[in-house]
Amino acid sequence: MGLKLLAANPKAALVIGGAGVALLGLGLGYKYLRTTEKVVRVGVVSQLLIHPLKSGRAVPVAVAECQKLGFRSGELRDRHWLVVTEDGHMVTARQEPRLVLVSLSCDGGQVYLNGPNMDELSFPIKQPDNPIIDCRVFSSDIQGRDCGDEVSRWLTRYLGADKTCRLVHFEPQMKARRSVDSEPVFPPSERVAYPDVAPVMLLSEASVENLSSKMEKGVTVERFRPNIVISDCEPFAEDSWEEIQIGSVRLQRVMSCGRCILTTVDPETGVITRKEPLETLKSYRLCKPSEKHIYKSAPLFGQLHTVKRTGTMRVGDAVYTISR
Numbered sequence: 161m162g163l164k165l166l167a168a169n170p171k172a173a174l175v176i177g178g179a180g181v182a183l184l185g186l187g188l189g190y191k192y193l194r195t196t197e198k199v200v201r202v203g204v205v206s207q208l209l210i211h212p213l214k215s216g217r218a219v220p221v222a223v224a225e226c227q228k229l230g231f232r233s234g235e236l237r238d239r240h241w242l243v244v245t246e247d248g249h250m251v252t253a254r255q256e257p258r259l260v261l262v263s264l265s266c267d268g269g270q271v272y273l274n275g276p277n278m279d280e281l282s283f284p285i286k287q288p289d290n291p292i293i294d295c296r297v298f299s300s301d302i303q304g305r306d307c308g309d310e311v312s313r314w315l316t317r318y319l320g321a322d323k324t325c326r327l328v329h330f331e332p333q334m335k336a337r338r339s340v341d342s343e344p345v346f347p348p349s350e351r352v353a354y355p356d357v358a359p360v361m362l363l364s365e366a367s368v369e370n371l372s373s374k375m376e377k378g379v380t381v382e383r384f385r386p387n388i389v390i391s392d393c394e395p396f397a398e399d400s401w402e403e404i405q406i407g408s409v410r411l412q413r414v415m416s417c418g419r420c421i422l423t424t425v426d427p428e429t430g431v432i433t434r435k436e437p438l439e440t441l442k443s444y445r446l447c448k449p450s451e452k453h454i455y456k457s458a459p460l461f462g463q464l465h466t467v468k469r470t471g472t473m474r475v476g477d478a479v480y481t482i483s484r
């Protein structure tokens with residue numbers, strides 16, 4: 161009968177068909193609106209940076225795997241090596257500014273250390289017979305596998321430090337630090353190895369240009385040690401990106417990065433001035449009064465994220481904000 165009707169009156173079929181599509185559309189639309197996400201393209205990844213050694217030089221990569229503990233590219237992992245004193249206290253560029261000139265890279269199971277006027281030193285990534293050192297990173301305890309006496313002598317000589325320095329490596333079976341112990345706004349489940357607090361920090365080129373335009377001598381992005389550098393957006397656009405997608409990675413903003421004296425170390429010379437760009441930043445990037453209990457007097461520059469969905473991202477990938 162239906163067929164007969166269709167054959168007899170093609171116009172009726174069109175109406176019925178139209179109503180069916182409209183009803184289906186309504187149903188889907190309802191479902192779509194309720195569950196889907198609003199996706200907006202807000203920028204492009206211009207650099208991906210891994211800092212395998214805390215306070216050391218960045219290693220730019222074209223592709224990075226983003227895991228819960230942060231970036232990885234082959235054997236390189238972000239902030240998985242740390243300089244410590246013999247009693248395990250972390251040593252960063254705050255105490256030893258020339259650390260920013262030390263580069264650590266990995267290849268074929270070996271670690272390579274380089275620094276100005278130093279011979280390259282290599283040693284195995286895995287040294288299971290070396291002792292594990294109990295370390296302190298800010299106010300929390302974490303372990304690290306000692307990288308050996310030769311590395312210790314190399315670092316101590318390079319830094320000209322009055323105390324012996326050692327290098328430790330965070331291994332996968334070790335217990336990572338809880339971010340919440342340093343910053344109460346982090347979810348209690350979040351962990352990091354040797355970063356200050358977050359697995360991922362991102363910053364836009366436009367924000368760095370904005371800061372530079374206010375200074376006599378400009379600054380570059382390296383000084384701020386982000387993992388993800390973003391182009392094609394307005395200055396400080398990243399401040400309002402709560403949830404973002406890059407490649408197959410989903411990131412969740414937790415807080416702004418409150419800046420310290422480390423930003424006053426010149427990444428090209430390893431000289432600390434303790435002044436700029438911190439003073440300029442403080443002139444216009446202090447937090448709202450309602451957030452003073454979180455940031456105190458630290459100016460805000462860059463955003464700290466946790467990894468909501470692990471995956472891979474590439475230089476050139478679009479950055480999308482996700483909202484519901």
Ligand SMILES: *[C@@H]1O[C@H](CO)[C@@H](O)[C@H](O)[C@H]1NC(C)=O
Pocket residue numbers: 370373395396444
């Ligand atoms: C820098 O950013 C501020 C917002 O904090 C904006 O008002 C100002 O116009 C920007 N300046 C430049 C040169 O982009």
